Amino acid sequence: MMKINLLQAVNNAIDIAMAANDKVLCFGEDVGGFGGVFRATTHLQEKYGNERCFNTPLVEQGIIGFANGLAAQGQIPVAEIQFADYIFPAFDQIVNEAAKFRYRSGNLFNVGGLTIRTPYGGGIAGGHYHSQSPEAYFAHTPGLVIVIPRNPYQAKGLLLASIRDPNPVIFFEPKRIYRASVGEVPKGDYELPLSACEVLREGSDISLLAWGAQMEYLEKAADLAEKEGISCEIIDLRTILPWDRATIVNSVKKTGRLLISHEAPLTGGFAAEIAASIQEQCFLSLEAPIARVTGLDTPYPLAFEKAYIPDQFKIFEAIKHSVNY
């Protein structure tokens, strides 16, 4: 085991994947010699050469188009989009191309080798364009896999699984906790399952569900609630698409209550999809409406960041409201 932060876990996962398979390549803006603006790809060019780890011109649609072609040719590209806020020029290549490549060709061709890594989320004074959580846009696209880790152990195991998954994956990295989240991580190669929730803490009064950086607030809120005698079950969704409904259904049938939290705006957020599905499956078990604690329906605001973030206190209040409904 080694004690590392989330960024080091990402770097370590790519390193292991590149060492294990010559077909794994990583590239993007500033990814090569510099090692990425967050240093997620640091030392990889030194280790594997500039044919396998390299800078690209500053063109997101080109990076993902190029990555799609590489994957179709049989390589395993790990493409970086510097900030999730800048993924939109590549939206067409992701939604119309990567996601449909296998389906439209009847599996003559596929880009299953593709993994797109991109830092997402607020909490770093990044304003409109270094803070967004765009997972819901992509969750509306069959064919994509969307993965978000919450800590270094999860990041390494889920990223290795993502790189090796035979479907195109968008791997959103919670940049607020890139360095703040430190934990014990196995030195060797391991994978964690995709499309599987993890129950972090068992409880009996309410199920709390989130993903990525939001898990930290969820745990803090659960601690506050425990002090008031409320027993919380905490679940990390981990894979947004295709998602693991069964684990959540089982939990809600037990607790009778569900709270979902994400940093992205409320309207059309992935919590809406989960809430709709869970009320279909658990209607007679529910003791209260499914609660959503999310960002507001505004662009991500700089000066109001603290007010905007769905923190542990907002979640705590929503827990009490649900339990006392």
Next chain:
Amino acid sequence: MSALQHTVHTLEFIRGNELAIPTCRILKQDGTVYPGAALPDLDRQKALRIYDAMVRTRALDERMLAAQRQGRVSFYMQSTGEEASTVGFAAALNDADMIMAQYREQGALMYRGFSIDEFMNQLFANDLDYGMGRQMPVHYGSAKLHFMTISSPLATQIPQATGYAYGQKISKSGLCTVTVFGEGAASEGDFHAALNMASVLKVPVIFFCRNNGYAISTPSSEQFAADGIAPRALGYGMHTIRIDGNDILAVYGATLQARRIAVEKNQPVLIESMSYRLAAHSSSDDPSGYRSKKEEEKWRSKDPLQRMKKWLLLQGWWSEDQDKKCFEVVRKKMLTAMKVAEQRPAPTLDKLISDVYDLPPPLLQEQLRQLQAHIAQYPQTYPQNTKATDAGKNNTVGIRS
């Protein structure tokens, strides 16, 4: 070379129209060759393979537009007038080179050996279509013939070709990728992204632009203000050439040399092939609303099939009698194949959810079970095992050029 290497001390602008790239033409319309023209090495066997593919492409296009007008197939796109471009480039390649085309390059696929039955199965979206009947007609693909499945969004295949070719380079395959697109698609951001990345990353890719004068109804004069597409390559620091796209020898010769540059030097090349879309954009389009019959007639007289045929006749490799017979045989084959393909059943319902992922996720399997239960309740409304063509008949939706 650094942009700051050469300095001057006067304010001299370079005008946008200063550079005019010439068009290379080797073959005259009467089948003779321009004196001193750079004649490519093309033997009888290869020349006849090319011409045969051009004839079959012309016949397929005629047959299928008629079929669309009869309501037998939902949609079609002809390549009439551009056969020298679309067959000629493919003939200059190694058959294992990857082709990533737009949607009007059936000639290349025909040259590679895609059978008439394979074309028909896709067009009729039947149970033998490799694409499982999921895409509109003309969205062909063949892994064994190294022809990437067509995607409707324009220009998306261009940066993909750069990536594919990068993969060919690092796996030391000795192969290259050719991507084909129209002059309209060259306005998309993906085009520019692809050229710049290919040049910077030193990739063996050939960008083959079919400049056929129109993007649906928009003439090239409203598509760009500069001297066409070819000069754009210079801005990205790559080789470029403009050729007469109705001249099989120019298309073949240029692609042959471009391939050498791409594979031997790992450098991308742009070819601008000047031609004319004699047909409508698609079966849903009517060109009489945006161009004159006179203009069409002018280009009809430059028919690339006629030009190649005359050259073959002069070579003594072909006769008028053979030509007539060849067309007759091919047309008959098309009709027979079409009648077989249109009678085949549609793909089975399970193909609705396969290939979204490598395996259908549980929630998607649940959706299929719900659909199957609903269909069982209303068997008349959702007939199964019927002819593939019933689904998309008389569809008049168009797609862009």
